[in-house]
Amino acid sequence: MIARIHGTIVASTADSVIVDTHGIGYEIHLPRTLLASHEVNDVVTFYTSFIVREDSHTLYGFASLEQRSLFGQLIGVTGIGPKVALSLLSSLSDNDLRVAVANGDVTRLSKVPGIGKKTAERLILEMKGKLDLRGIAATPASARDSDVIDILQGLGYSAAEANAAVSSIAADASEALDDRIRLALRYFGGV
Known part of the structure; x- marks a missing residue:
C-alpha cells in the first residue's frame, strides 16, 4: 500500500x-478543496489510499490521516465507491459530514453530486455509530445557516469557505436569512 507521498506537483x-517523487510521477485524485489549494511546483505531502479495481489502480490523496480514514469509512458503505466518497469530501468539510450523519440530515447529504436520497439514508444508517464525533461543532448549524451555506456554495464558494463565512457571523446577529447572507458575504469582502 502507498500510504504517503511527498514531492513536487508537476501537473x-x-x-x-501529478506529484513527482524522485523522478516518478504519481497521479493522485484529490478532494476539490485540497486541489484548489495547491499549484504546479508546490512541494506537497499527501496521505494516500491506493484503490485496486479490475480495470484500474488509483491513488486518492488527503491532507490528513483523519480525512483518509473518513474516506476509508465512506467507501465501506454499500453503494459508495471512491468517486462518490471523494465527491462527499469535496462538497462537505469533514466536520459538516460528521454533523450531517450524526443528525440524520438526508437533505444535506443528498445535495452532494452522486448521492441520492436512498444512498444518503444508507450512509446515515451504516455510519452513524462508526464516526468519531469528538471535535465536531457542539451545536449543529441551524436550518437557516444551512440555507446560507447552500446559497454561498451556489455562488461558487467551496463548502469550507462557506462554513468559515457562516462561522464568522456573530452569535447575536439577526436571524433573518437575507441579513445572515449579507454578513457571510462580508467575510469575503463583499456587500
Whole structure:
C-alpha cells in the first residue's frame, strides 16, 4: 500500500495532480478543496489510499490521516465507491459530514453530486455509530445557516469557505436569512 507521498506537483487536471517523487510521477485524485489549494511546483505531502479495481489502480490523496480514514469509512458503505466518497469530501468539510450523519440530515447529504436520497439514508444508517464525533461543532448549524451555506456554495464558494463565512457571523446577529447572507458575504469582502 502507498500510504504517503511527498514531492513536487508537476501537473494538474480538473480532479487530480501529478506529484513527482524522485523522478516518478504519481497521479493522485484529490478532494476539490485540497486541489484548489495547491499549484504546479508546490512541494506537497499527501496521505494516500491506493484503490485496486479490475480495470484500474488509483491513488486518492488527503491532507490528513483523519480525512483518509473518513474516506476509508465512506467507501465501506454499500453503494459508495471512491468517486462518490471523494465527491462527499469535496462538497462537505469533514466536520459538516460528521454533523450531517450524526443528525440524520438526508437533505444535506443528498445535495452532494452522486448521492441520492436512498444512498444518503444508507450512509446515515451504516455510519452513524462508526464516526468519531469528538471535535465536531457542539451545536449543529441551524436550518437557516444551512440555507446560507447552500446559497454561498451556489455562488461558487467551496463548502469550507462557506462554513468559515457562516462561522464568522456573530452569535447575536439577526436571524433573518437575507441579513445572515449579507454578513457571510462580508467575510469575503463583499456587500
